[in-house]
Amino acid sequence: MTPYFLCLLLFLIGVYAVVRKRNIIKIIIGLIIAEYAVNLFFILFGYKLEGRSPIYSPDQEIFNMVDPLPQALVLTSIVIGLATTALAVAIAIRIYEKYGTFDITKINKLKG
Amino acid sequence: MTFIPLFVVLPLLGAFIISFVGKYKKCFSDIFTNIITLTLAFLSFYSIFLLNTKSSLYIYKVGGWAPPFGISLVLDGLSVFMLVTVNILAFLITLFCINYMEKFTSKFRFYTLFLLMLAGMNGIIITADIFNLFVFLEIASVASYALVAYGIESEELEASFKYMMMGSLASLFILLSIAFLYSYASTLNMADLAQVLKEKGVNKVVTFAFVLFLVGFGLKAAIVPFHAWLPDAHPSAPAPISAALSGVLIKVLGIYSLIRISTIIGINKLFSNTLMFLGGLSIIVGVLLAIGQMDLKRLLAYHSISQVGYIILGLGIGTPLGVSGGLFHLFNHSIFKSLLFLNSGAIEYTIGTRNLDQMGGLREKMPITSATCLIASMSISGIPPFNGFFSKLLIVLACIKSGYIGYGIVAVIGSILTLSSFMKVQRYAFFGSLSKKSQEAKEVPSFMKLAMLILAIICSVGGLLIFKDIGNYFIKPAQEIIVK
Numbered sequence: 001m002t003p004y005f006l007c008l009l010l011f012l013i014g015v016y017a018v019v020r021k022r023n024i025i026k027i028i029i030g031l032i033i034a035e036y037a038v039n040l041f042f043i044l045f046g047y048k049l050e051g052r053s054p055i056y057s058p059d060q061e062i063f064n065m066v067d068p069l070p071q072a073l074v075l076t077s078i079v080i081g082l083a084t085t086a087l088a089v090a091i092a093i094r095i096y097e098k099y100g101t102f103d104i105t106k107i108n109k110l111k112g
Numbered sequence: 113m114t115f116i117p118l119f120v121v122l123p124l125l126g127a128f129i130i131s132f133v134g135k136y137k138k139c140f141s142d143i144f145t146n147i148i149t150l151t152l153a154f155l156s157f158y159s160i161f162l163l164n165t166k167s168s169l170y171i172y173k174v175g176g177w178a179p180p181f182g183i184s185l186v187l188d189g190l191s192v193f194m195l196v197t198v199n200i201l202a203f204l205i206t207l208f209c210i211n212y213m214e215k216f217t218s219k220f221r222f223y224t225l226f227l228l229m230l231a232g233m234n235g236i237i238i239t240a241d242i243f244n245l246f247v248f249l250e251i252a253s254v255a256s257y258a259l260v261a262y263g264i265e266s267e268e269l270e271a272s273f274k275y276m277m278m279g280s281l282a283s284l285f286i287l288l289s290i291a292f293l294y295s296y297a298s299t300l301n302m303a304d305l306a307q308v309l310k311e312k313g314v315n316k317v318v319t320f321a322f323v324l325f326l327v328g329f330g331l332k333a334a335i336v337p338f339h340a341w342l343p344d345a346h347p348s349a350p351a352p353i354s355a356a357l358s359g360v361l362i363k364v365l366g367i368y369s370l371i372r373i374s375t376i377i378g379i380n381k382l383f384s385n386t387l388m389f390l391g392g393l394s395i396i397v398g399v400l401l402a403i404g405q406m407d408l409k410r411l412l413a414y415h416s417i418s419q420v421g422y423i424i425l426g427l428g429i430g431t432p433l434g435v436s437g438g439l440f441h442l443f444n445h446s447i448f449k450s451l452l453f454l455n456s457g458a459i460e461y462t463i464g465t466r467n468l469d470q471m472g473g474l475r476e477k478m479p480i481t482s483a484t485c486l487i488a489s490m491s492i493s494g495i496p497p498f499n500g501f502f503s504k505l506l507i508v509l510a511c512i513k514s515g516y517i518g519y520g521i522v523a524v525i526g527s528i529l530t531l532s533s534f535m536k537v538q539r540y541a542f543f544g545s546l547s548k549k550s551q552e553a554k555e556v557p558s559f560m561k562l563a564m565l566i567l568a569i570i571c572s573v574g575g576l577l578i579f580k581d582i583g584n585y586f587i588k589p590a591q592e593i594i595v596k
Binding site: 042076095 | 264269274276277284294300348
């Protein structure tokens with residue numbers, strides 16, 4: 001059970017950073033942390049203790065395999081995360097050019 | 113059916129080609145994008161025809177893998193309904209863009225992003241795999257974040273950043289709930305998942321996953337407690353993109369996905385009560401926030417929150433009448449809200465402002481914009497011959513028939529407040545004396561006029577879908593997927 005709780009803790013740290021931090025870069029890092037917590041969770045429930053890699057070979061009998069599907073899904077999810085992060089950082093740079101600061105309390109030209 | 117993947121492949125291919133060729137040939141991206149969106153619109157109409165004449169379900173197996181293991185693409189009543197809504201609008205919006213986007217540089221990048229967003233939305237609609245839905249959702253979302261920041265002025269960047277953070281958190285919640293569902297049911301195929309959940313029964317894991325889905329898709333659809341990003345993000349984008357975001361994106365990413373998931377898990381009493389409460393809250397809060405706005409696009413964005421509330425309310429009631437009212441309103445709202453956003457774009461195009469204070473007397477200078485805006489305003493506030501009236505009527509009737517009289521009253525009050533706020537728009541923008549800025553206003557170029565006129569015609573005749581002979585081909589198959 002412990003790994004799951006640690007994973008939840010990591011997710012909460014990430015969400016905390018997104019919600020509470022004032023620096024844009026720290027918010028983006030928080031998002032990445034939360035995303036990695038979700039990816040870790042995906043891997044965790046596919047994992048078996050002392051499990052082996054899911055590769056078939058003709059000469060031996062295979063048992064106790066790790067579920068390979070979550071690993072494939074996480075690979076996709078990491079790539080998506082890369083795209084989002086790259087866009088977020090690009091926009092953060094543009095925001096710095098326009099406002100001269102990374103502090104979100106000073107970036108408030110919109111009313112809402 | 114072999115043409116199903118074209119809904120995703122065509123826009124993806126178009127985005128790829130335009131990003132290479134569009135730089136060198138200026139008019140190429142205009143023509144090519146319009147051809148693609150027109151083809152997609154025809155294909156979606158063809159699939160309505162197929163669905164009503166032959167089989168009512170078409171499955172395409174990607175790569176030839178059999179359904180529970182491979183990804184399959186499915187055309188059923190609900191997905192065809194959404195495909196038609198999305199692709200008609202995509203075509204009219206690209207038609208509008210031919211003239212409107214002239215004032216921006218590097219137009220081809222705009223078309224690339226727009227086609228990517230369209231590919232994402234079409235993918236969400238036709239996929240039958242729950243993780244594949246997440247992937248397409250992210251494609252559409254990332255393209256829309258970039259499109260909101262398209263003007264790269266300081267307000268637009270700020271809005272885009274806000275939208276991106278909210279959207280990414282929403283995607284994380286969705287991914288997390290997919291993880292929970294997979295760990296419980298060990299399958300990703302939607303039909304298979306529904307089967308397994310039926311056999312294993314619904315327990316706390318599934319309920320928790322469902323709450324996460326509600327938060328994630330609620331953030332994407334801007335239902336009231338999660339709405340804070342929408343009034344910033346939608347007005348900041350260029351007008352055709354505001355039309356696409358408010359018209360179809362929030363519906364496909366938020367409402368359609370939520371409905372799909374709830375048909376898998378099964379709708380229970382608690383869930384439908386939650387949806388109805390959120391819907392009623394959205395109607396009132398959205399419209400109250402909208403009345404005071406003086407920025408035209410911001411006012412329209414707040415109305416999107418309120419109108420999405422109607423859709424959620426109708427779907428939450430869960431009776432066949434309520435669900436068809438909700439779906440009908442979804443179609444109608446995507447038509448008239450896009451028309452209103454295109455009108456605001458046309459006004460901004462000629463007089464360069466979207467502040468209602470600085471407009472006035474535009475009725476004489478821009479007769480077509482004024483006439484179409486009047487039609488759209490009457491539709492959104494529910495004046496009888498136009499389409500908005502019939503869908504709101506269905507929702508109110510469904511509320512009363514199922515005994516939720518309070519929600520019926522809320523819906524009527526919301527409609528009256530909407531009328532008052534659009535009377536304000538008409539009064540400030542189109543009637544009254546000419547302001548200083550509107551002196552030199554003139555009517556917009558022909559493609560923009562054409563797009564607005566077609567949307568206004570759909571607004572005027574859309575009410576005919578309420579008759580059984582016509583609605584049976586379009587709304588009823590979709591409603592039968594949700595309420596069996």
